[in-house]
Structures are given as C-alpha cells and as structure tokens.
Amino acid sequence: MKYSGWPETGELVVGKVDEIEDFGVFVDLEEYEDKRGLVHVSEVASGWIKNVRDHVSEGQTVVCKVLDVDEGSQQIDLSIKDVNEHQRSEKIQDWKNEQKADKWMALAFGEEMTDEQYTNVANELLAEFGSIYGGFEQAAIHGPDALADTDLSDDEVSSLVETARENVSVPYVNVTGYVDLRNAGKNGVDAIKEALKAAEGNGDIPEEIELSVTYVGAPEYRIRVKAPNYKTAEAQLEESVARAEAVMEEVGGTAAFHRDRHTDDE
Structure with missing residues (x-):
C-alpha cells in the first residue's frame, strides 16, 4: 500500500535512491504515491563529504527523516544523517x-x-x-x-x-475457555478432581505449552492456554476440555464448555 498524501515533518520514511548529484541525492519514497524527496549533500552524512557516491548508491534503500514539506512547490527535504542505526x-x-x-x-x-x-x-x-x-x-x-x-x-x-x-507468526498467544463440571453422585467431588487433573494434562503437556485450570465459582473452571501460535493454543484447549469430558462421562457427570464466564467478577 502506498499513501496518497504527504509525509509529515519529523516522520521517518523509506526511500530508494533514484538520482545522485553533487549537491545531493533524490529519493523516491516507497510509502507514498508519486512522492520524491531531496537529501542535500549536507544531510547525507556527518562531516565533510568529498564524493556523495562514497556514501550512497543508486537503487539503494535508505531511511530518511523528513525535514520539511512544501506542498505548494512539491518539495520534500530529507536527511539521512539524522537517522541512527x-x-x-x-x-x-x-x-x-x-x-x-x-x-x-x-x-x-x-x-x-x-x-x-x-x-x-x-x-x-x-x-x-x-x-x-x-x-x-x-x-x-x-x-x-x-x-x-x-x-x-x-x-x-x-x-x-x-x-x-x-x-501471522506471533511470539505467543493466549486463549481462554470455561468448562462447567457437574456430577450429582456420591463421589462427585472426587470425579471433578480427576476431571481437573485430566484437563491439566496429567503432566503430559508439551514444554512449549503453558496450560492452567483454575476455579472460578461452582461449577465453573477457567482453562488458560499459552502457546507459540493460535492453532496450537486452540488445539490444546480443545484437548483439555475433551479429557475432562471423558472423565465426567465415565461417572455419569457432564462437562459443558463455553467461551465466556457466567459471572461478572474476574
């Protein structure tokens, strides 16, 4: 995408060196449509410059600071030396x-x-x-x-x-879901404890995954997964819920998954 407007004074812009003269360098702005700026020889590099071509070459990609914009005269003044590494x-x-x-x-x-x-x-x-x-x-x-x-x-x-x-690759993503665990039987509490252990993976979670199950308020539990990417996080969340469901089904209980909390308090 190229912007149709003008850059602002003080903005950093990416450009390609189009033409080199003794008095300076003309730069085509990569981010703006049909915009060209001038880097005066004094703004190419610090100190005395004997030959501009010792510092830049045609076709080179440079980052410049916008010193001044005069839309009336279609002029953009740029500096290369004012941009640090x-x-x-x-x-x-x-x-x-x-x-x-x-x-x-x-x-x-x-x-x-x-x-x-x-x-x-x-x-x-x-x-x-x-x-x-x-x-x-x-x-x-x-x-x-x-x-x-x-x-x-x-x-x-x-x-x-x-x-x-x-x-999109992002360093880590977090996903959250909630599961309601219900069992009216005499061993209901023990069954829920087993379901929670299963949801946490019983110690069999990949090292790059962080998965936690926390109590919210009966019968609701929060499952949080931190993973390198969204697909992995979602898959781990689904597997966590599936493990809890399997345990609850064995004892005649239920495990209902949902995305949002049932209560308003965090």
Missing part, C-alpha cells in the same frame, strides 16, 4: 511488515477486492492499530474481538481473522 533497523522492519500485510490483504479478499474496499479496510486498521500489519497481528491473537471497535463488516472481519491466523 536503531531507527533505521526498526523502520525497515515496519516497512517490511506492511509489505507482508499488503499481500495478506490480497489473500483475504482475493481478486474481487476493489480499490475502494482496500482503502476502507486499510483505513479502519490504520485508525485502530496504527498499521495494517498491527491489525492482522491483533486479529491473529484475539480473533474477531480485536476488530470489534472497527466499522468493518462481519464478512470482512471473518476474512481478516482467517487470513491472519494462517499467516
């Missing part, structure tokens, strides 16, 4: 993430996606999360709930969540 690395990563997100948009909505729909969806994600990539990342972690405050349609939310969960 940490800023450069972080900005390049953000830019690469947005390129990924641009491809995910195409996967989510396919060839039938119009420019108008792309713009509407992108603007919703930008307004809510600050970036399109951030929207996909939150959708992968939290599902439809992450997009609840946007004006996206149910179909758009569904497409974004499905694509996010298939493509």
Whole structure:
C-alpha cells in the first residue's frame, strides 16, 4: 500500500535512491504515491563529504527523516544523517511488515477486492492499530474481538481473522475457555478432581505449552492456554476440555464448555 498524501515533518520514511548529484541525492519514497524527496549533500552524512557516491548508491534503500514539506512547490527535504542505526533497523522492519500485510490483504479478499474496499479496510486498521500489519497481528491473537471497535463488516472481519491466523507468526498467544463440571453422585467431588487433573494434562503437556485450570465459582473452571501460535493454543484447549469430558462421562457427570464466564467478577 502506498499513501496518497504527504509525509509529515519529523516522520521517518523509506526511500530508494533514484538520482545522485553533487549537491545531493533524490529519493523516491516507497510509502507514498508519486512522492520524491531531496537529501542535500549536507544531510547525507556527518562531516565533510568529498564524493556523495562514497556514501550512497543508486537503487539503494535508505531511511530518511523528513525535514520539511512544501506542498505548494512539491518539495520534500530529507536527511539521512539524522537517522541512527536503531531507527533505521526498526523502520525497515515496519516497512517490511506492511509489505507482508499488503499481500495478506490480497489473500483475504482475493481478486474481487476493489480499490475502494482496500482503502476502507486499510483505513479502519490504520485508525485502530496504527498499521495494517498491527491489525492482522491483533486479529491473529484475539480473533474477531480485536476488530470489534472497527466499522468493518462481519464478512470482512471473518476474512481478516482467517487470513491472519494462517499467516501471522506471533511470539505467543493466549486463549481462554470455561468448562462447567457437574456430577450429582456420591463421589462427585472426587470425579471433578480427576476431571481437573485430566484437563491439566496429567503432566503430559508439551514444554512449549503453558496450560492452567483454575476455579472460578461452582461449577465453573477457567482453562488458560499459552502457546507459540493460535492453532496450537486452540488445539490444546480443545484437548483439555475433551479429557475432562471423558472423565465426567465415565461417572455419569457432564462437562459443558463455553467461551465466556457466567459471572461478572474476574
């Protein structure tokens, strides 16, 4: 995605060196449509510069700081020297993430996606999360709930969540569910204890998974799973519930799974 507007003063932008002159460097801005900026020779690097080409080359990707924008004269003044290595690395990563997100948009909505729909969806994600990539990342972690405050349609939310969960890699995700355990028999308490042990995995949970079962309020128990990705977390949650159900069925009890708490207190 390329923005149709203008960058703001102080903003970091990604560009490609298009032309090198003795007085400076012309840079095509990768994030903005038909926008080109000038890095004056004094802003290419610190200290005296004998030859600009000793510092930059044509076709090179650079990160610049926007010094000034004059829309009337169509001029954007940039600086390379005012960007430190940490800023450069972080900005390049953000830019690469947005390129990924641009491809995910195409996967989510396919060839039938119009420019108008792309713009509407992108603007919703930008307004809510600050970036399109951030929207996909939150959708992968939290599902439809992450997009609840946007004006996206149910179909758009569904497409974004499905694509996010298939493509976004996040360090860890957390999922939570609740199970109601009921057994009216004389050994009801013992049966529930066994069901809880089973839900926790009886010590047979993969090392990369964190799974805990905590008491909420009779007959409700909370199951929390922390895993490297959403699919794994959901699978572990389902298996945890299935183990508890198996134990309860053996003694004539029940185990009812649900996503939300029955009470209002945490």
